[in-house]
Amino acid sequence: MTKIFCAFTLLLYTLTALSQTENKSFTVKHISDDVVIDGILDEPFWQNAESAHDFQQYFPSDSILAEQPTEIKMVIDNTTLYIGITIRSIGNDWVTPSLERDYRAGSSDNISLLFDTFNDGTNAFLFGINAYGVRREALISGGGQNFRTGFNTAWDVKWKGESKIHDGYFTSEMAIPLTSFKFKEGETKWRFQSYRFDMQTNERSVWHKVPQNQILSSLAFMGDMHFEKPLGRSRTPLAIIPYINTIAEKNFDLDQSNTELKVGGDAKVAIGNGMNLDITLNPDFSNVEVDAIFTNLTRFEISLPERRQFFIDNSDLFSSFGGGRDANPFFSRRIGIARDSSGNLIENKILGGVRLSGKLNENWRLGVLSIQTDDDIENEIASNNNTMLALQKKVFARSNIGMFFINRQSFKEYDFIEREDEYNRVVGIDYNLASKDNKWIGKFYTHKSFQPNDNEGNYSVGAFLGRNSKNLNVFSDFVYIDEDFTSDLGFIRRTDIMKSATSVQGSLWPKSKSVNRYSLELFSILTWRPALAYKNTDFNHMVVWETEFQNQSALQAGFSNRFVFLARPFDPTRTEGGTPLPGNQGYHFNQVQIGYQTNRGNVFAYELESSIGRFFNGKRFSLESRFTLRLQPKASISLELGYDKLSLPGPYPSADFWLISPKVDITFSKSVFWSTLIQYSNQRDNLGINSRLQWRFAPLSDLFIVYNDNYSIDVFTPRYRSINLKFTYWLNI
Numbered sequence: 001m002t003k004i005f006c007a008f009t010l011l012l013y014t015l016t017a018l019s020q021t022e023n024k025s026f027t028v029k030h031i032s033d034d035v036v037i038d039g040i041l042d043e044p045f046w047q048n049a050e051s052a053h054d055f056q057q058y059f060p061s062d063s064i065l066a067e068q069p070t071e072i073k074m075v076i077d078n079t080t081l082y083i084g085i086t087i088r089s090i091g092n093d094w095v096t097p098s099l100e101r102d103y104r105a106g107s108s109d110n111i112s113l114l115f116d117t118f119n120d121g122t123n124a125f126l127f128g129i130n131a132y133g134v135r136r137e138a139l140i141s142g143g144g145q146n147f148r149t150g151f152n153t154a155w156d157v158k159w160k161g162e163s164k165i166h167d168g169y170f171t172s173e174m175a176i177p178l179t180s181f182k183f184k185e186g187e188t189k190w191r192f193q194s195y196r197f198d199m200q201t202n203e204r205s206v207w208h209k210v211p212q213n214q215i216l217s218s219l220a221f222m223g224d225m226h227f228e229k230p231l232g233r234s235r236t237p238l239a240i241i242p243y244i245n246t247i248a249e250k251n252f253d254l255d256q257s258n259t260e261l262k263v264g265g266d267a268k269v270a271i272g273n274g275m276n277l278d279i280t281l282n283p284d285f286s287n288v289e290v291d292a293i294f295t296n297l298t299r300f301e302i303s304l305p306e307r308r309q310f311f312i313d314n315s316d317l318f319s320s321f322g323g324g325r326d327a328n329p330f331f332s333r334r335i336g337i338a339r340d341s342s343g344n345l346i347e348n349k350i351l352g353g354v355r356l357s358g359k360l361n362e363n364w365r366l367g368v369l370s371i372q373t374d375d376d377i378e379n380e381i382a383s384n385n386n387t388m389l390a391l392q393k394k395v396f397a398r399s400n401i402g403m404f405f406i407n408r409q410s411f412k413e414y415d416f417i418e419r420e421d422e423y424n425r426v427v428g429i430d431y432n433l434a435s436k437d438n439k440w441i442g443k444f445y446t447h448k449s450f451q452p453n454d455n456e457g458n459y460s461v462g463a464f465l466g467r468n469s470k471n472l473n474v475f476s477d478f479v480y481i482d483e484d485f486t487s488d489l490g491f492i493r494r495t496d497i498m499k500s501a502t503s504v505q506g507s508l509w510p511k512s513k514s515v516n517r518y519s520l521e522l523f524s525i526l527t528w529r530p531a532l533a534y535k536n537t538d539f540n541h542m543v544v545w546e547t548e549f550q551n552q553s554a555l556q557a558g559f560s561n562r563f564v565f566l567a568r569p570f571d572p573t574r575t576e577g578g579t580p581l582p583g584n585q586g587y588h589f590n591q592v593q594i595g596y597q598t599n600r601g602n603v604f605a606y607e608l609e610s611s612i613g614r615f616f617n618g619k620r621f622s623l624e625s626r627f628t629l630r631l632q633p634k635a636s637i638s639l640e641l642g643y644d645k646l647s648l649p650g651p652y653p654s655a656d657f658w659l660i661s662p663k664v665d666i667t668f669s670k671s672v673f674w675s676t677l678i679q680y681s682n683q684r685d686n687l688g689i690n691s692r693l694q695w696r697f698a699p700l701s702d703l704f705i706v707y708n709d710n711y712s713i714d715v716f717t718p719r720y721r722s723i724n725l726k727f728t729y730w731l732n733i
Contacts, residue, residue: 024208024223026050028074028081037173039133039164041073041084049073049084052194052207052223059204060516060550062212066205068198070111076227081176085111085129087196088169094131095199095601097636099667101696102136102153103128107600109199111172114140114217116191117183118274118359121219121398121434123316124191125181126151131170132633133163134670141316143398143434144217145441151217154312158699158732178231182274182358185233191222199601202552212517213470213507220398220438237732239268241700245284249722266310274359275366280310281352284726306332314357317367317390321404321430322445322490323462323479326499329426329447330406331491335371335386340379341416348381349374365392380416385409386489397436403429408488424488425450433465441466441475449486457482460492470507477501483531498528517548529567537565552599556609563588564616571653572616573646574683578653581616589614603630618648636665657683671696686719687711700730 027050035043051073055066073084087109094109105112110130117125124140137157142150160175183190194207195216208223210216242265250257264282271277306315311332322328338348353371360366367390375383385407392402409423428447433440442465449458459482466475483496505521520543527538544558564587569580581587591613598605607626613619621644628638642659660680667673676691689709696702706724711717 024052024054025226026052026074026223027226027228028076030228031075031077031082035080035082035173035175037160037162037175039162039171039173041086041171041173045075046073046084049075052192052225055194055196055205055207056209057203058195058206058210058212058216059552060202062209066196066203068201068203068205070194070196070205070207072111072113072194072207074225076178078232079178081178081181083113083172083174083176085172085174086169087111087131087172087198089198089200091168091200092165093200094165094170095630096130096132096134096633097630098665098673099132099134099633099670100665100673101134101670102138103130103134104600105136105197107605109197110136111194111196112136112217113174114144114193114195114219114222115181115225116193116219116222117181117187118362119189119191120362120394121191121222121436122394122400123314124219126217127159127161127174127176129161129163129172129174131163131165133161133172135159135161139312139315140217140219141314142320142432143438144219145215145434145438150316152312152315154307154309156309156700158730179237179270182276183231184362185273186230187227188230189224189226191219192225193219193222197601199599202550202599211470212509213468213473214438218438220434220436233273237270240731240733241266241268241728242731243284243726243728245724245726247722247724249720251720252718253720271356271358274361275356276313276358278310278313278355278357279353280350280355280371283308283310283350283352308332310353310355313355314365314367317357317365317392317402318369318388318404320432321390321402321428322447322460323443323464323477325491325493326479326497327447327460327462327481327490327492329404329428329460329487329490329492330388331489334489334491335373338373338376338379338381340376340381346379346381348376353386363394366390367392375412375414377414380414382410382414382417383412385411388489398434398438400432401429402432403427406487406489420452420454422452424486426487426490428460439468441468447485447487449484451486454484458484458486460485460487470509472507473503473505475501475503480530496529496531498530498534499526501525512550514550515547516550517546519546519548520544521546529565532567535565536563537567539563552601554597556593556595558593560591560593560613562591573648573653573655573657575653575655579651581648581652587616589616591615591620600628603632604628605630615646616648618646618652618654620647621645634667638663638665655683657681659683680713682713685713687713687716698729702726702728704728 029049031045033045051071053071055070057064057066069088071086075082096108108130110128112126112128114124114126122143126138126140128136138151138153139155144150157180159180163170163172196205208221210221245262248259262284264284267279269277318330336348336350337345340346351372351374355369357367370387373384375381387407390404392400394400406426410417426447426449430445433442444463447460462479464477478500480498481495485495503521503523505519507517507519509517523542525540528534529537540560540562542558542560546556548554566583566585568583571578571580591611593611595609597607605628609624611622623643625641630636640661644657646655648654663677665675673694679688691707693705694702704726708722710720712719
């Protein structure tokens, strides 16, 4: 009898798990009650509200129900969506790195909720909360299939959320104004998904099943939330965000001091049900987080992420064209910097700009951006208008076709501007493929640039196609960039290339108590130079083995075989007066690599990666590491350490490069934060200190005190120093 009961239980459990593959749904009931957001689900309507429950395990398995239960209930009134959440685990050791907003989800106990309000599987709003009531929000774009380019936590919006810790579980209440979303008037359904991290059991779970070969935020895997009453018109209040910033600074290299008062601001205006109009006047970005430094041993520029709030909403409409790191025709960080007469990158003042973006209807999206930068006669920098028009049309289930026009133009006549540099224009069309189940993904594009007196050609063409499955992932990428293709507002690492990349990755999922997955990847990149009669100038053949453990640590080992043909002399050490490696010559070298990372949720977590091998005609040893100590919930201390030893034969210079970057984050409360970052790089001959005190005295309204100090390392003398006092206020009208 016992055996029959066990067999019946197993069958029932299996059928329940299989049902997760079907579309899941629940109804959001309409209420008229008053709600107090205190994290305690004691209002009577929570008892009768329908719930999203029966979460599916994503890690360590994706074939059973989650062992730690999660329940989400939702109700709505005329202005606000209310969410009540109950999260259970095996104890009360809830992990949070700090009390600061916009935490990193993978290193704490938290839950995230995704709302696809236009039911298109392309874009979504994300709201998250943890056991301490710390909140985060993000914009999801590109189908949610890329955490790096399609997950933007720099987006901010006003909403409320609190949590209450109980014995073995915590509850959360969230109140999200409907003005935080964009949606179609009269809508009765949104697509919905939720995922949760449980650090006490190392379990990750999702409401609607997501295969382990797909990422958690993929919008291909969502259920439905039905509204008891059709939604009214989407209304967003007019938001005015003025700022006042006083800055005192001194450039020791030029022996120049300056004290300045800056006044400006942004405005956000709703246009219809799906469009946003952003306006900026005399913007100031001095309070943004300082960029991380890096050791660059390549011949090419390295891109850094955009953090400026003005460029965030619907940023994928502008930035997702082209081939990513190789041929991106629009890179918003180009706006606001320029090269002076000596070729150095310096800040270029932005006078103002407008940005209209969003949904025209269910199938069409529109983006228009125009920003005017100031001239700087002393540094021979012209005043430019920077404009982009983007139009996107949804096709099939989750794919789209996009078209764009970019124009960078100087309208004044300057003695230092040549005729061929007066303007730069780029037009293009992209097709982005994403199948309904996200097994097939792809991109195909053609772009063309125009300049005065330019030559024929000037094309950038690319194609990418990949297929994902649980045991085998493959993709192939191709890009061609003409020698004369130019995009002044883009990120183009180099022109005159034809490049292909192919990857084949196999995965095994053993039934083991210690190992979750083994994977082996074969990855090959080849580059040809059309101007050199299609000479094969670069290749990199790699094999990478990775073991992912059940405790969420991972071990990786790899081998690469590289060839680089230098068309021009190149000194990887960038030593002043050093002898560069000869050009018009090929270099063949191999390298082995090993890396290990612990569970990021540990009190003490670390990542280590080391490589050794040949480097051009010499040798290279590299070590990269990151250590993090969590003093929950008030402080987090981290240290990034990088070391590169280049040993080249004489007369070419050898070098030892150190990159040391400690950081201390202290959260006195959910509204007062202090962050100090020190960055030392002997390659850049710089020791930088950035210390920022932030008081969030009202929702999305802040008072900042920012201190920057930079020193030359060789003789240890000050180079640049500044202190900012900045006040910004978010006012909804």
